[in-house]
Amino acid sequence: xxxxxxxxxxxxxxxxxxxxxxxxxxxxxxxxxxxxxxxxxxxxxxxxxxxxxxxxxxxxxxxxxxxxxxxxxxxxxxxxxxxxxxxxxxxxxxxxxxxxxxxxxxxxxxxxxxxxxxxxxxxxxxxxxxxxxxxxxxxxxxxxxxxxxxxxxxxxxxxxxxxxxxxxxxxxxxxxxxxxxxxxxxxxxxxxxxxxxxxxxxxxxxxxxxxxxxxxxxxxxxxxxxxxxxxxxxxxxxxxxxxxxxxxxxxxxxxxxxxxxxxxxxxxxxxxxxxxxxxxxxxxxxxxxxxxxxxxxxxxxxxxxxxxxxxxxxxxxxxxxxxxxxxxxxxxxxxxxxxxxxxxxxxxxxxxxxxxxxxxxxxxxxxxxxxxxxxxxxxxxxxxxxxxxxxxxxxxxxxxxxxxxxxxxxxxxxxxxxxxxxxxxxxxxxxxxxxxx
Amino acid sequence: xxxxxxxxxxxxxxxxxxxxxxxxxxxxxxxxxxxxxxxxxxxxxxxxxxxxxxxxxxxxxxxxxxxxxxxxxxxxxxxxxxxxxxxxxxxxxxxxxxxxxxxxxxxxxxxxxxxxxxxxxxxxxxxxxxxxxxxxxxxxxxxxxxxxxxxxxx
Numbered sequence: 124x125x126x127x128x129x130x131x132x133x134x135x136x137x138x139x140x141x142x143x144x145x146x147x148x149x150x151x152x153x154x155x156x157x158x159x160x161x162x163x164x165x166x167x168x169x170x171x172x173x174x175x176x177x178x179x180x181x182x183x184x185x186x187x188x189x190x191x192x193x194x195x196x197x198x199x200x201x202x203x204x205x206x207x208x209x210x211x212x213x214x215x216x217x218x219x220x221x222x223x224x225x226x227x228x229x230x231x232x233x234x235x236x237x238x239x240x241x242x243x244x245x246x247x248x249x250x251x252x253x254x255x256x257x258x259x260x261x262x263x264x265x266x267x268x269x270x271x272x273x274x275x276x277x278x279x280x281x282x283x284x285x286x287x288x289x290x291x292x293x294x295x296x297x298x299x300x301x302x303x304x305x306x307x308x309x310x311x312x313x314x315x316x317x318x319x320x321x322x323x324x325x326x327x328x329x330x331x332x333x334x335x336x337x338x339x340x341x342x343x344x345x346x347x348x349x350x351x352x353x354x355x356x357x358x359x360x361x362x363x364x365x366x367x368x369x370x371x372x373x374x375x376x377x378x379x380x381x382x383x384x385x386x387x388x389x390x391x392x393x394x395x396x397x398x399x400x401x402x403x404x405x406x407x408x409x410x411x412x413x414x415x416x417x418x419x420x421x422x423x424x425x426x427x428x429x430x431x432x433x434x435x436x437x438x439x440x441x442x443x444x445x446x447x448x449x450x451x452x453x454x455x456x457x458x459x460x461x462x463x464x465x466x467x468x469x470x471x472x473x474x475x476x477x478x479x480x481x482x483x484x485x486x487x488x489x490x491x492x493x494x495x496x497x498x499x500x501x502x503x504x505x506x507x508x509x510x511x512x513x514x515x516x517x518x519x520x521x522x523x524x525x526x527x528x529x530x531x532x533x534x535x536x537x538x539x540x541x542x543x544x545x546x547x548x549x550x551x552x553x554x555x556x557x558x559x560x
Numbered sequence: 561x562x563x564x565x566x567x568x569x570x571x572x573x574x575x576x577x578x579x580x581x582x583x584x585x586x587x588x589x590x591x592x593x594x595x596x597x598x599x600x601x602x603x604x605x606x607x608x609x610x611x612x613x614x615x616x617x618x619x620x621x622x623x624x625x626x627x628x629x630x631x632x633x634x635x636x637x638x639x640x641x642x643x644x645x646x647x648x649x650x651x652x653x654x655x656x657x658x659x660x661x662x663x664x665x666x667x668x669x670x671x672x673x674x675x676x677x678x679x680x681x682x683x684x685x686x687x688x689x690x691x692x693x694x695x696x697x698x699x700x701x702x703x704x705x706x707x708x709x710x711x712x713x714x
Contacts, residue, residue, distance in 0.1 A: 156677045163570050163669040180639050190650035191643055194678060279639040299642025299670035316666065351586055351636060352665055388586065388636040388665060433615045519594070539616065540591050540638065 130158045132313065133168050141309075149201035153305045160302060161313025169311035170318060172277045175293075176252065176268045177209030177307030178261045180279035180300040183516050184242030185215075185235055192238060194301060195245045198308065205250040205307040210261035210268045212280055213450065213482070215239070215516030220508050221480055227522045235520055249304070257511065258484030260377065260450040262286055265486040272399055275318060277306030281390075282381035282449045282536065288391040290368065290376050292399035294318045297352075297390040317390050323400065324410045325356035325393055330417045336363035337423055338547045340535040343379040345426040347387025349416045354391050355383075356409050361396040368397065370454045378534075381449045385536040430538060430545050434526055440477075441531040444555045445514035445543065447482030448534035456483060456491045456509075460498035462548075463505050466556040474506035476558025477531070485511045515540050531555075565693045567709045570664050571672045573684035575657050575705040577714070578629035580697050583619040586636035589667060592620055593644050596653065610653045629703040630655040631694060635668040645671025649681045657705055660687035661694040686711060 134142065142154045161169070181191060215236050216223075223231065252268065259280050261268035270276055272292035278284050279298045287293040296317050298306065306312040316322035327350045331337060337360070346355050364372050376394070383389035393401040393408055400408060446459060459481060467473065481502070483491070488509055492499050502509065514532070518524025518541040530543040531551060538545040546554060554560060595613035609627075612620035620630075635641055645668065648654040658672060664687035672685040686709045693711065697703070702714040 152677055156673055159673045159677065160666075160669060163664060163673065164666070181643065187651070188643070188647055190647050190679070281637070281639045284639065297639055297666050299667045299674075300640050301643050301646065301674055302670045303639075352634060385637055388634070388667075431615050539588065540594070542615075 128155060130162055132158055132161045132166055134158070138169060147201050149197050150203060153203070153308060156302070157305055157309060157313060161315065164313065164315035166313035166315040168314055170275050170314045171311050172275050172306060173310050174207065175270050175274050175276055176207050177205055177303060178268060178278040178280055178283055179209055179211040179304055182212035182257055182513065183215045183236055184239035185519070186237050189238070191301060192242060192245065195249070199245060199248045203308050204248070205304070206310065207307065208250050208252045209307055210252050210256040210258065210266060211246060212257065212259050213511055213513035213516070214257045215513055215519070217510045217512045220510040221512055221517060223523070227520055230520050230522055255485040258450050259283055259513070260452070260484050260487070262291065263452060263484060263487060265453065265490050266484050275312060277303050277312050279303035281384035282377070285380040285384045285390055285392065286377055288317055289380055289393065289398050290373060297388065323391060323408070324354060325408050326350070326353040326410055326413050327355040328409060328413050328415045329355045329357040330415060331357060331359035332417060332419045333423065334420055337418070339375045339379040340382045340533060341423050341427050341547065342418065343382025344386040344535045345418055345423060346392070346416070347383040347385065347389050348426070350387060350389060352388035352390070354393065355389065356393045356395065356401065356406070356413070358395045360394050364397070366396045370452065372397070374452045374455050377449055377452070382535040385539045427547065432544050433542050434529055434544065436527070439529045440559045441544070441554065442478065442529045444477050444479040444551060445482065445530060445532045445534065445537060446479065446551070448514050448532065448537040450487065451481060451483040453487050453490055453495070456481065456487070457495050457498040460501040462552050463507060463556065464501050466552045467505055470556050472556050475555045477555045478508070479506070479555045480508045480510055480514070482510050482512055482514060518543065562712050562714045563696050565689045565711045565713070567659070567686040567689040567711060569707065569709040570669060570685040570687055571676045571682055572707045572709070573657070573682060573705065574707055575629060575684055575703060577702040577704055578656050580631050580699060580701040580703050580713070581620060581623055581625055581628045582694070582697050582699050583617060583630070583632040584694060585617055585619060586634050587620060587630070587632045588614045588617060588637035589635045589641035589644050589671070590638040591615070592617065592625070593648055608653070610648060625655050626653050628655050629657045629659060629705070631659045631697045633662045633694060634660060634665040639667060641667030642670025642674060645683070646674035646678065649675035649683055650679045652681055654681065654683050657684035657686070657703070659689055659693070659703070659705070659711060660685070661689050661691055663688050
């Protein structure tokens with residue numbers, strides 16, 4: 124196996140043996156894939172992820188991904204598992220809290236996610252943490268896949284990778300689905316780009332010169348579209364969100380980062396005076412000749428107004444609102460309860476007038492129901508549904524996410540990948556309570 | 561008049577006069593391929609070719625990408641990207657080649673490498689072709705690719 128395969132990475136004797144089949148043909152293919160992947164980026168060696176849990180982006184048993192499930196089965200059949208366990212992105216459906224009509228269910232059950240049960244069985248065999256470990260925010264304390272600064276990770280899920288790199292200071296490349304599983308099985312990843320010191324330097328300086336706190340999802344979107352895959356060093360944001368990584372700031376950065384990653388391809392950002400490496404190294408993180416992008420109120424307004432609306436009827440009344448992509452934190456759920464409650468009082472409404480679903484990790488929802496009953500009851504009273512699903516996966520159903528589904532969201536990631544129309548936090552609060560614009 | 565460019569073969573291979581589809585912005589893999597891929601198994605709606613479905617990228621939106629030579633700076637977006645490229649390759653829906661003006665990104669690299677190692681349907685991939693390449697190539701141009709990463713645009 125792989126005898127005639129040439130490569131540039133410097134492998135240990137054990138790694139060479141694996142490449143040549145010492146742990147079986149399937150593991151040899153896993154190793155070959157990772158070596159080619161490392162070679163593509165000039166990695167000289169593998170580094171260990173031992174001691175850290177993995178995180179997989181593939182959480183959905185979608186029939187069209189049969190080729191992916193075939194690889195998964197091949198791994199299981201070869202007896203390969205993830206020693207350190209792993210979490211995975213959110214489940215796609217939750218009929219109890221996100222109700223569907225029979226036709227929508229038919230599409231979900233028979234066509235789209237017909238392999239959900241069999242895929243979850245595969246995940247169990249591979250070593251998933253537990254049955255609640257389905258969330259894009261695996262790094263939250265309630266979930267328990269929270270690495271430390273400097274840890275090397277084999278994760279996918281763009282919003283989780285950018286959070287781990289930027290807010291925690293862990294080290295992880297923007298790995299693709301499957302690659303992240305291979306790295307977790309091997310317990311090693313090729314050392315390149317964001318895993319190395321040099322790869323974590325900023326090629327862009329972002330100067331935030333707004334007159335109020337920028338909407339996290341719009342600011343992230345603007346930066347992502349400008350810098351693409353480069354690392355930005357953001358100045359002036361600490362004026363609005365402070366210099367302490369408390370829960371509120373972490374939630375802001377979660378949403379900001381998800382937008383940078385989905386509207387561009389950012390895997391790491393530094394916020395001056397706030398994120399760990401920026402606090403430690405300051406402007407030493409900026410490469411010579413870095414480009415500058417100035418963001419003021421007008422620039423954010425330009426970006427916001429330029430999002431395309433691809434609804435069939437652009438003026439249609441929204442039918443559904445998703446809040447929580449990435450999944451909301453415990454604190455954010457409480458803030459949304461107050462926000463919706465206040466707006467209902469202001470507008471004289473008893474309940475939201477547009478079906479509204481807020482999404483969070485199963486463990487976060489459990490904590491919220493137990494520890495903030497007042498806010499939980501407030502949301503229920505105002506007619507808001509809470510769920511653990513991935514809204515994007517839900518909207519993959521053409522009957523739930525087609526151009527006549529008229530879904531609105533305050534997530535720039537959901538906007539990017541679906542027909543959902545984006546509104547800022549303030550705008551969407553007014554719209555769901557009023558029942559229109 | 562033909563123009564010749566030299567890049568680095570990430571997945572080496574030969575293409576003779578493939579048809580170019582050119583994106584001047586980063587191609588968001590999930591957004592571009594997901595609609596066709598998701599509908600693939602649905603009776604009536606499913607197609608045996610990929611129509612670009614990224615609303616934010618008019619260069620590929622609505623265009624048939626299957627079997628074409630996709631010319632782009634890099635891919636962007638969700639980390640499902642490589643898995644999506646691998647899947648469309650396994651389903652024989654992928655472009656025949658991907659030509660990157662910039663160094664290849666980690667998601668696209670994963671996709672073309674997975675397709676190469678785990679399927680019989682490789683996607684030829686050449687990167688670092690330079691900005692001049694992307695400025696020169698136009699939709700519909702005939703592209704010839706050689707194993708050493710030489711790209712000829714007719």
